Amino acid sequence: MLETSARLLRLLSLLQLPRDWTGPALAERLEVSTRTVRTDIERLRTLGYPVHATPGVAGGYRLGAGSALPPLLLDDDEAVAVAVGLATAANGAVTGIEETSMRALVKLQQVLPARLRHRVEALTSATMHLPGIGRPTVDASTLTTIAGAIRVSERLRFDYETHSGTASRRDVEPHRLVHWRGHWYLVAWDPARDDWRTFRVDRITPKTPNGPRFTQRVVPEADIAERVQGGVGSATWRYRAQVRMAAPASEIRAKMPAAVTVEPDGPEHCVVQVGSDSPQLLTLYLGLADVDFEVIDNPELADELLATAERFRRAAGRE
Numbered sequence: 001m002l003e004t005s006a007r008l009l010r011l012l013s014l015l016q017l018p019r020d021w022t023g024p025a026l027a028e029r030l031e032v033s034t035r036t037v038r039t040d041i042e043r044l045r046t047l048g049y050p051v052h053a054t055p056g057v058a059g060g061y062r063l064g065a066g067s068a069l070p071p072l073l074l075d076d077d078e079a080v081a082v083a084v085g086l087a088t089a090a091n092g093a094v095t096g097i098e099e100t101s102m103r104a105l106v107k108l109q110q111v112l113p114a115r116l117r118h119r120v121e122a123l124t125s126a127t128m129h130l131p132g133i134g135r136p137t138v139d140a141s142t143l144t145t146i147a148g149a150i151r152v153s154e155r156l157r158f159d160y161e162t163h164s165g166t167a168s169r170r171d172v173e174p175h176r177l178v179h180w181r182g183h184w185y186l187v188a189w190d191p192a193r194d195d196w197r198t199f200r201v202d203r204i205t206p207k208t209p210n211g212p213r214f215t216q217r218v219v220p221e222a223d224i225a226e227r228v229q230g231g232v233g234s235a236t237w238r239y240r241a242q243v244r245m246a247a248p249a250s251e252i253r254a255k256m257p258a259a260v261t262v263e264p265d266g267p268e269h270c271v272v273q274v275g276s277d278s279p280q281l282l283t284l285y286l287g288l289a290d291v292d293f294e295v296i297d298n299p300e301l302a303d304e305l306l307a308t309a310e311r312f313r314r315a316a317g318r319e
Helices: 004-015 023-030 034-046 076-089 098-111 114-125 140-152 221-235 249-255 279-287 299-315
Strands: 051-054 060-063 156-161 167-180 183-190 195-200 204-207 239-245 261-264 270-276 293-295
Touching (some): 004 034, 167 221, 239 279
Antiparallel strands (some): 156 204, 167 183, 183 195
């Protein structure tokens, strides 16, 4: 039989699982009587853990949220994950929490067992964090405001500045925060446009109070990822073109990012809507597809293709 302190830790570990535990089930797992389980539950409550009890046949014990933060019980992998996450946050990915992340990390490292401390130190010492040159950071209060509106399903009002610098006022139904390629994005339903929209969080200035409650729409995770990747990519294009490629649409889709639109044009061809920052970059990008293609609607791109072909011909000594 476990000693009292070890038994309390084991009981707390069981209660952290997302399920209800009956008294007899806990007694069986801990190899004690149901009376001892009730006594241990009261000990946990005294320590600050909010253990809720539901009477009845279908009832049981469950660990809930309380008004104060009690001591946390983490297994080895959880403790390492938290420490690495705090070390990453301390490097400034989100503004306003660097110092608090470092303080929390120091406290955690002081109580980590030697075997875990060595794992964390090995990982952090072998990892380099490069500051994103010109990459904007996100204010922690903005993230928490958006996350709070998502959690309680309240409409979010904010000022927004687009990629081109245009300012606007938005009133949307926030759905999900997405972190991708060093930026935070908000995926939301925009009632004014009757469509989904993706917003860069560092360009959002929330307005309070939030709007009225709404019913969340069901959107698969894969659709959210595709929407962010596609919308973000095409929104930053400065140069666009339409190209007919000599390959089936399925083959070209596998080679192109989500932002590129690929439409079948018969069994062996497809029409592609592509974009980039310049004709030069788009020329190189299309060449990487390694299939024949023709430009449909952009003479500037056609001229750049000819210039690049001549340059490569000279480089190969075939003049």
